[in-house]
Each structure stands twice: as C-alpha cells, then as structure tokens.
Amino acid sequence: MRVVVAGATGAIGSRAVARLRDHGVEVVPVSRGEGVDVTTGQGLKEALSGAEVVVDVTDAPSRGEAQSVDFFETATANLLQAAAAAGAEHYVVLSVVGAEHARAGYFRAKVLQEQQVRRSPIPYSIVRATPFFESVEAPSRVNMREDGVHVAPALVRPASTDEVAAVVAHTAVGMPLFGFLEVGGPEEFRLDDLTTKLMAARGDLRGVVTDPRAPFFGAVLGERTLLPGPGAHLTHETVAQWLARR
16 A cells, blocks of 8 residues: 655654554655645655555644745645546545634634645544644734733543554544544643643643633634544543653
8 A cells, every 4th residue: 555645744644654654554754855745736746656545644834824824725726636646546634623613713724725635525533632742832922912821611531642653643544534523632621721731841820811702713703612522533642642742
C-alpha cells in the first residue's frame, strides 16, 4: 500500500507517518521541506503519483477565519485534484469536533473543507478530533484582558496528539468510511477550569474569568460544541499524564 501524507511535518502528520511506517506501509511524506506546496500545487502531481491513499493533515498557518478559509479551499482543492488524477482510492482528512455547530472562525473553514471532500468522487473518511492538549492552552495566550484571561465554560474532552495520529493512521489503512469518526479524550472538563489548571502547571498565576462570549479559535462556543457524540473513539492519555510527560 502506498500512502501519501500531506502535512507530514506537523504534530499529527509526523506521528501518523511514523505509525504507518511501523506497520510496513510505504509512506510518501508531503511538505514544503520535500519540495511540495499544497497551496500552489507545486510538486503535487509527482508526489501523489501511484498513491492508493491520501492522508490530508495539512493545517492553516493562522486560526483566523479568512486566512483559514483561503488556505483550506485552495490546498484541499489541489490535493483532491492530484489524488483523483493519481487514481487514489481513499482520501482521509483530519477535521475538528464541533465544526458543524460552531460555523465561525477556524471551525467554518473546516466545515468548508469537509464539504469539498464529500463532493469529491474519491471514497473518503473524515476523522474529527476534539482539541489537543496543546490547543486547550490557546485561550490563556490570546484572550488576555485587564481583569484576567477570558475563557468560555464550554465542555471539552482534550485528546493526545499521539493517539489522534494513531487513529488517523489506522483509518488510512482501513476501508473508506464515507462518513466521519469522532475522537475525544478520556476526561471531560469545563474549558475555563482546565485553563486554570494548565496555567497553574506552568506557573502562570493570572486569573481566569469565566466568559460565555469568549472566543475559541474565532468561534463563540455552546456548552457542548466541543464534545464528541455517541460512538466516538475515546483515547487513553489523561491531562495529568500529559503534564507529567511534558
């Protein structure tokens, strides 16, 4: 099996490549470092030649809505076109839990990306992941105001990048889902409470202000926006284990 991984140098991509190679799969990593640019299409045709499966774990350089929409519309269109020309039989894309509910900011860009994949004639699988451990720290770095860090009280099940990458790799060597698989972490937290915990762990003593209107990746969240639905694959690593490992 020949699997092309686009976004191969990212946190998920690099781990997915390693997982696939551990199982004896022929992997072709695609990244700018390999001379391939998904936004211009440079080198894509050559990189995807003979691909049976294409794994798309590319990510926008910014979480802003306009920049994310522009990136995914362009990159996904280029990848799908090259995958179809190569005769690929399975297209696997990494998306986010809650995108169809938030529909703003980065989440809107991922909804549009999913729609592109669904419209393609290539059999597909969509892996929707909850925020990674690293991602749930984002509010503490961008939502700072004079009275503290504003964070929504939305519920979240943060997941390990290692384990999400393993699910992506497993999906790539399986049959197309023609739908989606959701992945979430083993523990449920309120995002504001978890932010307080993560800030304390790194010695950041700023206060956290519970604010239902505080954005997360450009979207205002409902209480359950970030939670996976019934039947989701739940990972094993806990926040405490991640903090100890980090």
